[in-house]
Structure formats: C-alpha cells, structure tokens
Amino acid sequence: MPLSKITVELTNAPKNKPDNDKLGFGKYFTDHMFILDYDAGKGWHDPRIVPYQPIALDPAAKVFHYGQTVFEGMKAYKTPENSILLFRPYKNLQRLNRSSARLSIPHIDEGLVIEALKQLILVDKDWIPDEQGTSLYIRPFVISTQPTLGVQPSEQYKFMIILSPVGSYYAEGINPVNIFVESEYVRAVTGGIGNAKTGGNYAAGLKAQQEATEKGYSQVLWLDGVHRKYIEEVGSMNVFFKVGDKVITPALNGSILDGVTRDSVIRLLKHWKIEVEERTISIDELVDAYRGGQLKEAFGTGTAAVISPIGELNWQGDKLTLNGGKTGELSARVYEFMTGLQRGLIEDPFGWIEKL
Amino acid sequence: MPLSKITVELTNAPKNKPDNDKLGFGKYFTDHMFILDYDAGKGWHDPRIVPYQPIALDPAAKVFHYGQTVFEGMKAYKTPENSILLFRPYKNLQRLNRSSARLSIPHIDEGLVIEALKQLILVDKDWIPDEQGTSLYIRPFVISTQPTLGVQPSEQYKFMIILSPVGSYYAEGINPVNIFVESEYVRAVTGGIGNAKTGGNYAAGLKAQQEATEKGYSQVLWLDGVHRKYIEEVGSMNVFFKVGDKVITPALNGSILDGVTRDSVIRLLKHWKIEVEERTISIDELVDAYRGGQLKEAFGTGTAAVISPIGELNWQGDKLTLNGGKTGELSARVYEFMTGLQRGLIEDPFGWIEKL
Ligand SMILES: Cc1ncc(COP(=O)(O)O)c(C=O)c1O
Ligand SMILES: Cc1ncc(COP(=O)(O)O)c(C=O)c1O
Numbered sequence: 001m002p003l004s005k006i007t008v009e010l011t012n013a014p015k016n017k018p019d020n021d022k023l024g025f026g027k028y029f030t031d032h033m034f035i036l037d038y039d040a041g042k043g044w045h046d047p048r049i050v051p052y053q054p055i056a057l058d059p060a061a062k063v064f065h066y067g068q069t070v071f072e073g074m075k076a077y078k079t080p081e082n083s084i085l086l087f088r089p090y091k092n093l094q095r096l097n098r099s100s101a102r103l104s105i106p107h108i109d110e111g112l113v114i115e116a117l118k119q120l121i122l123v124d125k126d127w128i129p130d131e132q133g134t135s136l137y138i139r140p141f142v143i144s145t146q147p148t149l150g151v152q153p154s155e156q157y158k159f160m161i162i163l164s165p166v167g168s169y170y171a172e173g174i175n176p177v178n179i180f181v182e183s184e185y186v187r188a189v190t191g192g193i194g195n196a197k198t199g200g201n202y203a204a205g206l207k208a209q210q211e212a213t214e215k216g217y218s219q220v221l222w223l224d225g226v227h228r229k230y231i232e233e234v235g236s237m238n239v240f241f242k243v244g245d246k247v248i249t250p251a252l253n254g255s256i257l258d259g260v261t262r263d264s265v266i267r268l269l270k271h272w273k274i275e276v277e278e279r280t281i282s283i284d285e286l287v288d289a290y291r292g293g294q295l296k297e298a299f300g301t302g303t304a305a306v307i308s309p310i311g312e313l314n315w316q317g318d319k320l321t322l323n324g325g326k327t328g329e330l331s332a333r334v335y336e337f338m339t340g341l342q343r344g345l346i347e348d349p350f351g352w353i354e355k356l
Numbered sequence: 357m358p359l360s361k362i363t364v365e366l367t368n369a370p371k372n373k374p375d376n377d378k379l380g381f382g383k384y385f386t387d388h389m390f391i392l393d394y395d396a397g398k399g400w401h402d403p404r405i406v407p408y409q410p411i412a413l414d415p416a417a418k419v420f421h422y423g424q425t426v427f428e429g430m431k432a433y434k435t436p437e438n439s440i441l442l443f444r445p446y447k448n449l450q451r452l453n454r455s456s457a458r459l460s461i462p463h464i465d466e467g468l469v470i471e472a473l474k475q476l477i478l479v480d481k482d483w484i485p486d487e488q489g490t491s492l493y494i495r496p497f498v499i500s501t502q503p504t505l506g507v508q509p510s511e512q513y514k515f516m517i518i519l520s521p522v523g524s525y526y527a528e529g530i531n532p533v534n535i536f537v538e539s540e541y542v543r544a545v546t547g548g549i550g551n552a553k554t555g556g557n558y559a560a561g562l563k564a565q566q567e568a569t570e571k572g573y574s575q576v577l578w579l580d581g582v583h584r585k586y587i588e589e590v591g592s593m594n595v596f597f598k599v600g601d602k603v604i605t606p607a608l609n610g611s612i613l614d615g616v617t618r619d620s621v622i623r624l625l626k627h628w629k630i631e632v633e634e635r636t637i638s639i640d641e642l643v644d645a646y647r648g649g650q651l652k653e654a655f656g657t658g659t660a661a662v663i664s665p666i667g668e669l670n671w672q673g674d675k676l677t678l679n680g681g682k683t684g685e686l687s688a689r690v691y692e693f694m695t696g697l698q699r700g701l702i703e704d705p706f707g708w709i710e711k712l
C-alpha cells in the first residue's frame with residue numbers, strides 16, 4: 001500500500017456537537033482522527049482516518065516514562081461563505097519535524113500530513129464552528145510507543161491528528177490578560193529542548209502556572225535560565241513590546257518556540273512600516289522603559305489566542321500597568337488584521353492562507 | 357471501599373518466563389500490574405491488581421501532550437534462601453511524592469503504595485530471577501489522563517506499578533563504561549525540573565545520548581546549564597570521583613536527581629571512614645586532578661546498574677583513561693558491598709533492607 005493511500009473508516013455513532021458558547025479550548029473532539037504508525041525498519045505506515053476512540057498502549061510504552069513526544073497546534077477557520085481556510089500549515093509541519101529531530105523522533109513527510117489533515121477536516125467539516133472567535137483547533141502529535149524501559153529513542157511511534165472545535169483560549173477574550181514575571185522557576189535553557197514543541201517544556205511550566213493562577217494571573221512570563229533576566233516568552237505565546245515607536249520581541253535563541261504567529265506578526269509589522277527589533281531584552285530594560293513612560297503596549301502571540309494584549313506585568317511585586325490596563329491601539333490593529341485574514345474577511349497580501 | 361483494600365484479579369493466561377541470559381533491561385514484564393485512579397474531588401481510588409494489559413486512553417489525555425508524568429525505579433532481589441528483599445523502598449516513594457509536587461501531581465499515600473508493591477511482588481514472585489546480577493525491576497509511575505488540551509495540571513491520573521525481571525543494565529556488566537562529557541546539550545537547569553524523576557528530563561537527554569552512542573560511548577556526563585562547567589550526573593546515574601584519598605560527588609543543587617544509591621554510597625563510604633565531599637566540582641578541576649595523577653577512580657551510582665565504574669571520560673576529544681581503563685579497587689569494593697547487601701549475602705548495618 002503506498003504511504004499516501006489513506007484509508008477511511010467512518011463512525012456509526014456521530015456525537016452531538018456542543019453549543020458555540022460552551023466550546024472553551026480543547027474540551028470537545030470531533031468524530032474522527034488520523035493515525036499513522038512507525039516501526040523501525042519499516043518506516044511510517046498505515047495512514048488511516050478512523051472514528052475518534054481511545055488508544056490502547058502497553059503500560060511500558062516509552063511515552064509514559066520518558067516523555068518522548070512532540071506536538072503541533074494550528075487552526076482551521078470557516079469563512080462567512082463556508083470556505084475552510086488554513087493558516088500557514090507548512091510552517092507548523094516543518095516545526096513538527098524540527099521538534100522531532102531534537103527528540104530523536106523520525107521525520108514525517110509533510111506532504112502526507114497535509115493531505116491527511118485536509119481529508120480529516122473534510123470528513124469532520126460540520127464540526128468547524130463559524131462564530132467570530134471560534135475555529136477548529138488541529139492537534140497533530142507523535143508519541144513513542146515501544147514497550148521497553150531502556151532510556152533510548154523508541155523504535156515505534158504513533159503520529160495522530162485530533163480536532164477540537166474551540167472558542168477563545170482565554171476566558172477574558174480579547175480583553176487584556178495579567179501576566180506574572182517568573183523569577184523562581186525556569187522553563188528551558190540554551191542547549192535544552194525549549195525550542196521544541198514537546199511535553200517536557202509544558203510539564204516544566206505547570207507549577208509556575210499554577211502558582212500564578214492562585215495569585216490571579218493568567219500566565220507567566222519566563223526569563224532565561226542562565227542570567228535569569230532576559231525575557232523569553234509567555235506560557236504558550238511569544239511576546240512583543242511596543243517601546244516608543246518601535247516593537248521589540250525576543251530573538252530566537254534556541255530556548256523559546258519559533259512561533260508561527262510571531263513570525264507572521266513580525267512580517268505584518270514590517271509590511272506596515274513599523275520598526276521591529278528581534279533581540280535580547282532584559283526585564284530591567286523593560287522596567288526602565290516603563291518608568292520612563294516608553295513602554296506603550298505589550299501583547300502575546302500564539303495560535304490559541306492569536307493576539308493577547310497584556311494589561312499588567314507583575315515583576316517581583318511591582319505592578320506595571322500597560323496602556324492603562326486596556327487593549328492598546330497596535331495590539332487591536334494586529335488582532336483585527338490577523339483574525340480577519342484567518343477568517344477570510346480581508347485580502348491576503350502574504351500568501352499565508354490555504355483554502356481547502 | 358477503604359483505600360487500602362486492594363482487589364486482585366489473577367490472569368488466566370500466564371506468560372512464559374524468559375531465560376535468565378535473555379533478560380536485558382525492561383524488556384519483559386510480569387503477569388500482573390497495579391493500578392490506582394485519581395479524580396479531582398474524589399482523590400485516589402480503586403486500588404487493584406489486574407493482569408498485565410494495555411491501557412486505553414483518550415488521544416487527548418494530557419500525558420500525550422504536556423508530559424505531566426513522574427516515575428520511580430527500584431528493585432526486588434531474591435536471596436539464596438528464597439527470601440525477597442527490597443532496598444530502601446520508602447526513599448523511592450518519598451522521592452516519587454517530591455517529583456509529583458514539582459509536577460503539580462497529587463500526593464499518594466506511601467503506606468498504600470508499599471502495601472500494593474508488596475502484594476504485587478508476591479503475586480508475581482515466581483518472576484523474580486535469582487542469578488547473580490539479576491533482579492526484579494519495579495517501575496511505579498503516574499500519568500495524567502484528563503482528555504483536555506488546556507495547559508493546566510490534569511484533574512485525572514493513573515498511578516501504576518509494573519514489574520520487569522532484569523539482567524544487568526549495561527551490556528558490559530561490571531566492566532567499566534566509557535562516558536562522553538557533554539558540552540553542547542543541557543539536561544536541566546536550576547529552577548527547572550532536573551531533580552524530579554519525570555519524562556521531560558529523559559526526553560531532553562535522548563539526542564545527546566544517541567550522539568554519544570554513535571561515537572562509541574555508553575552514556576553522557578552532563579554539565580550544569582548555567583556555567584556549562586560543573587559536573588551534574590550521568591544519564592541515569594549520579595557520579596563519584598576518587599581524587600587522592602577523598603571521594604567527591606556533586607552536591608544536590610536542584611538540577612540533579614537525589615539518587616537513593618548515591619545517598620547509600622555516601623553513607624557507606626563514611627561508615628568505612630573514607631572522606632566524602634558533596635560539593636560543586638568543575639570539569640576543569642577534574643581534568644587538573646587527572647593531569648596531576650590524582651584522579652584515581654570514577655563510578656556512577658543508580659538502581660539499574662548499582663555501581664558502574666568509569667573507564668574513560670571524553671572531554672572535548674581529550675580521552676581521560678581512569679585506573680588504566682579497569683575497575684578500580686574502591687569501585688569494586690562498593691559494588692561488592694552494595695550488591696551483597698541487596699541480595700542478602702552480607703549483614704545490613706544500616707537498616708536499609710526490607711524483607712517481604
Ligand atoms: C511555548 C510556546 N511559545 C509560543 C507559542 C506560539 O506559537 P504559535 O504562534 O506557532 O502558535 C506556543 C504555542 O502555540 C507555545 O506553546
Ligand atoms: C537522572 C538520574 N540520576 C540518577 C539516578 C540514580 O538514582 P537512584 O540511585 O535512586 O536509582 C537515576 C535513576 O535511577 C536517574 O534517572
């Protein structure tokens with residue numbers, strides 16, 4: 001069977017679809033999923049779309065013990081004319097393969113995955129919600145399944161795609177979020193796995209996230225693990241600061257994720273002739289800019305929230321209120337453009353939109 | 357049902373037991389396993405011993421995406437008189453709970469786990485191999501099973517124990533291993549999860565391990581993530597150096613594992629009136645000691661290998677041959693004592709051995 005021949009088994013028992021206002025993030029899943037198996041010596045094989053169902057794994061499967069996993073997150077949007085749009089899907093699949101390389105997971109053909117993705121979305125297209133702010137979240141992921149306890153790369157894997165109709169990631173919607181600048185815990189360090197989209201990085205962040213939530217903050221802003229002073233990223237977003245007339249964002253340094261939204265926003269700002277600097281930024285520089293009245297706005301970027309304006313940064317008890325705690329002009333403009341583009345409401349000058 | 361009431365369902369289809377010389381490490385599993393479930397609001401419930409079997413999980417289960425897992429590793433030994441011995445099992449279960457706290461996983465009653473462990477071992481006692489160097493490896497672990505994609509601690513978990521009859525961890529047995537000192541990749545950093553026994557740390561080490569294997573080395577020796585020069589630990593062992601008449605081992609600094617074997621060896625050496633220093637050691641200090649003829653021996657300590665003498669350290673291409681590449685006198689003495697103690701061949705002056 002050629003690798004690209006995807007078999008399809010449709011469900012006999014379609015589920016009820018949740019109401020748009022109950023969606024939340026990643027709580028409901030569609031009727032089908034995609035699976036592809038890997039065995040050493042055989043390569044990736046048996047691509048198939050099957051009814052969404054539990055997967056049975058040996059309790060010794062490496063994923064349960066040694067965290068050898070990678071994942072991606074992207075979205076499909078329904079336009080008012082009922083077209084289905086994807087946003088830069090190849091960027092995500094290239095990143096999946098970069099993450100896999102870091103985790104010693106075998107490369108997957110990106111063309112096959114795109115094909116699988118499109119077929120799966122078409123099978124479950126009635127699950128794509130169409131209200132403003134909603135979309136179909138796409139979660140491709142790889143797990144290591146070989147049932148042996150040696151600490152070595154697995155010889156067996158499953159690549160899967162599951163789909164979840166989602167509302168806005170943040171309960172607050174486009175309203176600004178408050179962020180806690182983390183000075184105790186570290187998410188990732190140069191030489192580590194911070195630039196791979198793999199479970200360990202998120203596991204490393206849970207405790208800090210939990211403590212920040214208890215203090216009333218939505219997410220944490222990570223500082224670098226070496227000097228403990230350079231800005232890295234937010235929980236699941238890259239971060240941008242408007243200082244004076246310029247926009248500054250941390251450079252890709254190996255310990256933060258190379259966000260697709262980050263890259264898109266940088267290109268969009270340049271397209272708008274707004275100066276963007278990708279460089280090292282210390283928390284002290286930010287605080288100084290704030291005290292000098294130059295820190296005008298800050299926002300996070302990521303597939304889940306698209307753009308998340310930051311209303312307050314808490315740095316060791318000092319509360320830095322940004323733009324009076326309201327969504328800034330630039331944040332709003334970027335949000336409008338990005339979400340408009342993704343939902344097919346405005347023309348795409350970049351060639352980022354892929355129609356199914 | 358009281359939490360401590362463990363139900364037992366025996367298998368109808370016992371498996372064939374592997375030959376002693378085919379055991380390897382973590383390749384075969386016994387006929388039964390222990391499971392305990394957790395649901396928020398309900399706590400841990402339904403402790404049960406069931407036939408070893410695959411577990412079915414929703415593809416959205418958090419363990420597949422965000423690496424929220426912890427595990428332990430310990431061994432049961434059969435004495436020549438057919439008694440079954442455990443080595444400091446409470447130390448491992450206390451560490452399990454410390455790892456869990458770091459990963460926002462709920463605490464598990466250590467007494468219940470010990471009881472479960474003992475019952476499970478008794479059910480599968482015919483699986484404990486009895487040749488020199490063999491043992492029954494015990495793998496308790498927790499996985500997060502809530503099927504939602506938000507990056508928050510799970511509200512559902514499974515705690516499980518599986519058992520594997522094992523030979524020696526290293527194909528080389530007690531013969532010295534060659535170790536590659538890693539200067540590119542980093543395993544863990546202060547503020548991170550390095551002192552928790554959780555998948556992400558092992559995932560972070562796979563690539564370096566794989567490259568070291570390709571160069572002919574068994575494992576890597578990690579340096580710290582901040583200065584990239586202080587000795588941390590080996591893949592799955594803590595590390596000791598005999599410099600002159602003293603023994604030096606890296607202090608517990610938050611980024612290395614608090615090894616049960618490490619603690620035992622420190623106490624054993626002190627019992628033998630050998631001076632032990634737990635402190636920061638740079639790779640430069642080691643190389644200087646080597647050049648000055650003072651670096652006499654080095655060995656790793658861990659449950660899997662117990663003691664693993666180091667024959668060679670490769671530091672940026674320089675090959676430091678230790679004790680002529682042979683097992684040193686102290687390494688051998690520690691190995692003999694530890695394995696003798698664990699197999700009940702010598703008297704236990706420390707109260708470490710627990711008889712089932
Ligand atoms: C750690 C982290 N940083 C940044 C991002 C933003 O990346 P993207 O814009 O590709 O979604 C994400 C996730 O989506 C993330 O998990
Ligand atoms: C990273 C790491 N360091 C050290 C050790 C040694 O710890 P212990 O002596 O408790 O087995 C282990 C595992 O066993 C380990 O995985």
